[in-house]
Amino acid sequence: MPATKTLANEPRNDSPNIALSMKLPRKADFEKALIRQYAKAVKLSREAGHQVSFRVVVDPLVGAQTISVVEEEPLPHQDVFPVEEVPELDDELQAALVAARERGRRRAAEILAEDDMLSAEAFADLLGVSRVTVNTKRQNGQVLGLDGAKRGFRFPLWQLDRDGRPYPALPKLHEVLGGAWAVYRFLVTPHGALDGRTGIDAMKRGQDDEVVAAAESVARGDFR
Numbered sequence: 569m570p571a572t573k574t575l576a577n578e579p580r581n582d583s584p585n586i587a588l589s590m591k592l593p594r595k596a597d598f599e600k601a602l603i604r605q606y607a608k609a610v611k612l613s614r615e616a617g618h619q620v621s622f623r624v625v626v627d628p629l630v631g632a633q634t635i636s637v638v639e640e641e642p643l644p645h646q647d648v649f650p651v652e653e654v655p656e657l658d659d660e661l662q663a664a665l666v667a668a669r670e671r672g673r674r675r676a677a678e679i680l681a682e683d684d685m686l687s688a689e690a691f692a693d694l695l696g697v698s699r700v701t702v703n704t705k706r707q708n709g710q711v712l713g714l715d716g717a718k719r720g721f722r723f724p725l726w727q728l729d730r731d732g733r734p735y736p737a738l739p740k741l742h743e744v745l746g747g748a749w750a751v752y753r754f755l756v757t758p759h760g761a762l763d764g765r766t767g768i769d770a771m772k773r774g775q776d777d778e779v780v781a782a783a784e785s786v787a788r789g790d791f792r
Contacts (some may be wrong), residue, residue: 578772608664653661679752680716684725688713691723694732709742710734712751724752736739741767744783 679685686694691711692702706713706721711734713721726733741751755767759781762770770779 578688631667633778676714676716676749680714680722685714685722686725688721690725694728705734706748709739712738712742712748712755714748714752725753729772735768735771735776737771740780741783744780744787746787754786 622786688699688702695702702711702713702723705711705722711723712727713723715721719738729735738751741754742748745751745754755771758764758766759770759782762775762778765773767779767782770782
């Protein structure tokens with residue numbers, strides 16, 4: 569821990585490592601005093617060129633008693649903000665990462681090329697809306713649209729129920745899982761919490777609440 573020195577109720581002079589302390593009256597306007605001392609902390613940090621501590625001493629009976637800004641003295645031969653050196657990846661690991669990314673791109677292209685992946689125009693025609701409306705629904709998470717660098721967005725046909733409407737749980741799944749491809753993977757993967765069914769199969773059974781709960785568990789990392 570950095571060494572610190574304090575000098576309460578004394579103005580800062582030219583020597584380093586001094587605490588700027590304010591002793592508060594019992595009925596002081598604490599918020600205003602806090603802001604003033606915060607401003608002093610910022611100024612002190614800039615002048616010193618390294619971090620400071622900002623401390624509030626509280627009495628359980630009468631509330632805040634002092635607000636102190638304490639400049640921290642770096643230990644000898646120690647950087648205030650040490651930077652960890654990260655070794656360069658060796659050629660073998662670099663090649664493995666490149667190969668993994670390429671496999672991911674190829675798999676995404678294969679998925680987007682499947683027969684049940686519709687273009688924005690075809691999906692809009694199916695819903696009876698404009699392409700602009702489909703785009704808006706995609707951005708809001710109301711429909712699932714997967715991005716492909718060359719093919720543009722593709723929309724899985726199976727995200728529509730038997731009445732031709734997107735499953736109502738889709739917006740919540742986007743919110744919980746944080747991205748279209750994450751939602752896709754969740755929907756096509758069997759889950760123990762859904763009795764081994766995929767997310768889309770469970771939604772077809774009307775198990776929206778169970779599907780959302782399973783997605784929340786996946787997002788928390790409870791199971792895979």
